[in-house]
Amino acid sequence: ALTACATPQPEDAATSLREHALQDQAGYAFVRDLTTEVGPRMGGTEADARAVAWTKARFEQMGFDKVWTEPVTFPQWQRTHERAHVLGKFPQPLHITALGGSVGTDGELQGEVVMVDDYAALVATPSARVKDKIVFIKNRMRKHKEGAGYGEAVIARGKGALEAEAKGAKALLIRSIGTDSHRFAHTGMMSMSAGSPQIPAAALSNPDADQLERLIAKGKVNLSLDINVGWTGEYTSHNVIAEITGNKKPDEIIVIGGHLDSWDLGTGALDDGAGVAITAGAAYQFIKHRLRPGRTIRVVAFSNEEQGLVGAKAYAKAHANELDRHIVASESDFGAGPIWALKTRLNNADEAFIARATALLKPLGIEYLGNDATSGGPDIIPLAEKGVQLFQLKQDGTDYFDYHHTADDTLDKIDPVAFNQNIAAWTVMLHLFANEWQMDQ
Amino acid sequence: ALTACATPQPEDAATSLREHALQDQAGYAFVRDLTTEVGPRMGGTEADARAVAWTKARFEQMGFDKVWTEPVTFPQWQRTHERAHVLGKFPQPLHITALGGSVGTDGELQGEVVMVDDYAALVATPSARVKDKIVFIKNRMRKHKEGAGYGEAVIARGKGALEAEAKGAKALLIRSIGTDSHRFAHTGMMSMSAGSPQIPAAALSNPDADQLERLIAKGKVNLSLDINVGWTGEYTSHNVIAEITGNKKPDEIIVIGGHLDSWDLGTGALDDGAGVAITAGAAYQFIKHRLRPGRTIRVVAFSNEEQGLVGAKAYAKAHANELDRHIVASESDFGAGPIWALKTRLNNADEAFIARATALLKPLGIEYLGNDATSGGPDIIPLAEKGVQLFQLKQDGTDYFDYHHTADDTLDKIDPVAFNQNIAAWTVMLHLFANEWQMDQ
Numbered sequence: 001a002l003t004a005c006a007t008p009q010p011e012d013a014a015t016s017l018r019e020h021a022l023q024d025q026a027g028y029a030f031v032r033d034l035t036t037e038v039g040p041r042m043g044g045t046e047a048d049a050r051a052v053a054w055t056k057a058r059f060e061q062m063g064f065d066k067v068w069t070e071p072v073t074f075p076q077w078q079r080t081h082e083r084a085h086v087l088g089k090f091p092q093p094l095h096i097t098a099l100g101g102s103v104g105t106d107g108e109l110q111g112e113v114v115m116v117d118d119y120a121a122l123v124a125t126p127s128a129r130v131k132d133k134i135v136f137i138k139n140r141m142r143k144h145k146e147g148a149g150y151g152e153a154v155i156a157r158g159k160g161a162l163e164a165e166a167k168g169a170k171a172l173l174i175r176s177i178g179t180d181s182h183r184f185a186h187t188g189m190m191s192m193s194a195g196s197p198q199i200p201a202a203a204l205s206n207p208d209a210d211q212l213e214r215l216i217a218k219g220k221v222n223l224s225l226d227i228n229v230g231w232t233g234e235y236t237s238h239n240v241i242a243e244i245t246g247n248k249k250p251d252e253i254i255v256i257g258g259h260l261d262s263w264d265l266g267t268g269a270l271d272d273g274a275g276v277a278i279t280a281g282a283a284y285q286f287i288k289h290r291l292r293p294g295r296t297i298r299v300v301a302f303s304n305e306e307q308g309l310v311g312a313k314a315y316a317k318a319h320a321n322e323l324d325r326h327i328v329a330s331e332s333d334f335g336a337g338p339i340w341a342l343k344t345r346l347n348n349a350d351e352a353f354i355a356r357a358t359a360l361l362k363p364l365g366i367e368y369l370g371n372d373a374t375s376g377g378p379d380i381i382p383l384a385e386k387g388v389q390l391f392q393l394k395q396d397g398t399d400y401f402d403y404h405h406t407a408d409d410t411l412d413k414i415d416p417v418a419f420n421q422n423i424a425a426w427t428v429m430l431h432l433f434a435n436e437w438q439m440d441q
Numbered sequence: 442a443l444t445a446c447a448t449p450q451p452e453d454a455a456t457s458l459r460e461h462a463l464q465d466q467a468g469y470a471f472v473r474d475l476t477t478e479v480g481p482r483m484g485g486t487e488a489d490a491r492a493v494a495w496t497k498a499r500f501e502q503m504g505f506d507k508v509w510t511e512p513v514t515f516p517q518w519q520r521t522h523e524r525a526h527v528l529g530k531f532p533q534p535l536h537i538t539a540l541g542g543s544v545g546t547d548g549e550l551q552g553e554v555v556m557v558d559d560y561a562a563l564v565a566t567p568s569a570r571v572k573d574k575i576v577f578i579k580n581r582m583r584k585h586k587e588g589a590g591y592g593e594a595v596i597a598r599g600k601g602a603l604e605a606e607a608k609g610a611k612a613l614l615i616r617s618i619g620t621d622s623h624r625f626a627h628t629g630m631m632s633m634s635a636g637s638p639q640i641p642a643a644a645l646s647n648p649d650a651d652q653l654e655r656l657i658a659k660g661k662v663n664l665s666l667d668i669n670v671g672w673t674g675e676y677t678s679h680n681v682i683a684e685i686t687g688n689k690k691p692d693e694i695i696v697i698g699g700h701l702d703s704w705d706l707g708t709g710a711l712d713d714g715a716g717v718a719i720t721a722g723a724a725y726q727f728i729k730h731r732l733r734p735g736r737t738i739r740v741v742a743f744s745n746e747e748q749g750l751v752g753a754k755a756y757a758k759a760h761a762n763e764l765d766r767h768i769v770a771s772e773s774d775f776g777a778g779p780i781w782a783l784k785t786r787l788n789n790a791d792e793a794f795i796a797r798a799t800a801l802l803k804p805l806g807i808e809y810l811g812n813d814a815t816s817g818g819p820d821i822i823p824l825a826e827k828g829v830q831l832f833q834l835k836q837d838g839t840d841y842f843d844y845h846h847t848a849d850d851t852l853d854k855i856d857p858v859a860f861n862q863n864i865a866a867w868t869v870m871l872h873l874f875a876n877e878w879q880m881d882q
């Protein structure tokens with residue numbers, strides 16, 4: 001199934017690779033088939049194991065030199081059902097989804113709702129006001145190309161339940177951390193760093209949060225919650241790793257990838273089937289065109305990013321003794337919108353190299369934004385903390401949080417043209433880091 | 442709560458009413474409060490009775506001269522749950538919703554899927570191919586300003602189950618009759634005119650129908666269906682009727698309205714809370730400005746349109762002996778998009794009257810399209826069949842079938858500016874028919 005194309009001429013290998021990458025279908029086929037054949041693949045579910053086996057087989061089929069898995073163990077969290085409805089004069093269902101790591105309601109839980117403006121307002125609320133109540137945090141995430149609204153809003157999901165519990169509340173509801181106005185509740189993990197909340201926590205879709213606000217404006221609102229979720233044991237999944245061995249500096253490794261797990265509600269096309277597929281699809285350009293890279297290119301499909309970077313931490317630990325040979329790292333984990341900027345965090349971003357990158361990326365509509373990248377993607381955090389250098393291909397994420405962590409994260413949300421622009425940009429960066437960057441040192 | 446405005450001058454009463462109507466909030470408050478306080482209100486549910494009581498109270502509060510209800514009896518159909526998942530190598534859930542009037546699966550039903558292009562292809566398929574299979578009709582409804590794609594596609598929902606059953610199939614799945622790409626399945630009634638199908642029938646959301654097509658392309662697909670719905674008895678609901686009595690020709694009645702029932706999945710903002718609210722909001726302009734119309738204006742909130750125009754048929758029967766005094770009728774039941782055209786079906790559409798209507802509607806961006814209206818709205822069909830004259834204010838329905846009959850039909854989908862343009866246009870038409878049309882005859 002691997003069609004060989006005319007080999008690009010050495011003098012313009014990067015340009016030729018870029019143009020071929022724009023047309024190649026292997027990356028798109030990866031995300032299409034992963035989301036179709038495996039579908040939703042939350043860490044710790046039966047589909048997690050199928051996703052690992054599927055990805056290993058696909059990497060082998062694509063012709064990587066080495067393909068292997070590494071174990072990743074974590075507590076298992078499961079979702080059975082979740083329901084909410086308004087009691088009293090205006091009875092009606094509300095669409096919710098439990099937050100990752102939530103406990104269940106153990107049958108039906110009823111309570112009066114106390115609404116607060118945002119997480120900070122909850123912190124400032126006296127316990128007497130929320131004790132034995134259901135806290136509802138109402139603030140809405142704003143849309144932003146770089147997802148700046150996420151960091152502002154997500155604290156309600158991360159820390160809301162623990163704060164509400166500390167004040168004696170019996171449950172937490174938040175407005176979904178999402179920018180759409182459809183009746184999809186957005187799930188996502190609570191922060192477990194300060195402890196695991198013992199009250200149930202769930203998100204309302206934006207239209208349902210609007211509805212609850214309107215109902216509260218009319219008087220006291222009592223809700224019934226029936227949430228069956230919880231921690232059920234321990235599970236061992238795997239990072240899936242594929243490598244093209246370099247022919248000049250094989251011991252120097254460029255690490256790229258995405259995370260293989262998704263939430264359970266959608267099929268994880270944008271988050272993060274796309275990221276694995278884009279990076280694997282870019283690496284595949286070297287296989288397809290029989291252009292062996294100078295350095296080693298390693299693609300990692302990280303296990304269970306969603307529930308706490310579990311695979312990323314396991315990878316950093318397992319490879320601790322070779323991290324000095326990880327010369328640069330980056331992840332794609334912000335959907336499949338067009339890339340508009342490159343950032344780097346290199347110890348020495350020499351002008352000639354940056355000029356070369358800028359020239360190669362410009363035809364793709366990508367500008368260089370400087371050597372002050374703050375992130376190479378969530379799964380790269382453990383590597384960055386150990387001093388691994390970074391690059392970041394910044395995607396337009398304006399619509400990303402319309403779909404993020406919802407049932408609506410499905411293949412049709414990927415624009416194939418933008419998707420292949422991503423592959424072309426990653427291919428350029430792989431070429432530059434594998435064959436041109438500091439090769440004489 | 443009823444603020445009196447400066448009374449428009451007689452010479453430009455229509456213009457003044459139109460401009461005031463653009464600013465009035467009573468119509469929007471109607472649909473906001475109905476969808477918030479009652480929420481989903483499928484015919485035959487406990488919410489149906491609440492909707493009737495709510496609407497009667499609101500009509501009275503708005504100051505109509507007479508408000509009353511008339512009984513409407515129909516078989517009761519209920520929905521408890523519906524689930525689908527793919528069996529075999531690629532197990533995953535699919536989002537479905539049962540079609541109105543479907544029977545349940547009586548526990549789990551498993552079967553192999555046979556895909557056909559459209560309803561016509563099903564008709565042409567030999568029984569041997571679909572016997573004991575689950576038939577899947579895959580064609581997608583196209584977007585169109587006037588909803589032309591609906592008529593083409595909806596036959597799969599209307600007649601698919603009966604046809605599949607006649608060929609020995611064990612269940613029917615259709616691609617939702619909808620134009621969005623979100624994971625909302627669109628419900629809606631099957632045609633019961635040729636008999637009530639005895640096999641379960643459900644719709645897949647568009648992304649799920651795409652997924653099923655991709656899975657079928659990979660080989661045989663077996664599905665599990667668990668659908669708990671069905672006919673449960675008989676129910677009596679009510680049409681809710683409000684009237685402003687004319688002061689010149691009180692016996693001549695202008696009938697307008699929408700349908701009060703919605704499907705159970707959403708809150709029925711677009712279908713058809715908007716229609717009742719727009720027409721009631723337009724009639725309210727005469728109350729608010731203390732301008733008694735020459736003819737009687739009657740607003741009907743029809744019961745259970747969705748399951749077969751039940752309220753409309755009951756109204757036509759109950760008022761059979763006064764239909765000759767129903768001088769014109771029209772319903773709003775196509776969402777809340779801006780109105781772009783007027784059509785009429787009048788026995789004598791005299792030029793002066795049409796010129797007057799055209800001049801008054803032009804500032805709202807509405808053109809006159811002729812005296813050949815084919816419909817005054819679904820609930821007007823029984824009246825039109827008896828010869829009642831019609832007008833039709835045609836809304837832009839390009840996005841209507843993105844939300845139609847889904848959980849996503851909620852208040853946020855109504856654009857308040859377009860909504861009030863509707864109220865202004867209806868107010869103009871009410872003024873013209875109540876005070877100017879054929880008043881000297």
Ligand SMILES: [Zn+2]
Nearest residue numbers: 259271272333
């Ligand atoms: Zn992610």
Ligand SMILES: [Zn+2]
Nearest residue numbers: 271306404405
């Ligand atoms: Zn995520």
Ligand SMILES: [Zn+2]
Nearest residue numbers: 700712713774
């Ligand atoms: Zn309708």
Ligand SMILES: [Zn+2]
Nearest residue numbers: 704712747846
């Ligand atoms: Zn309808």
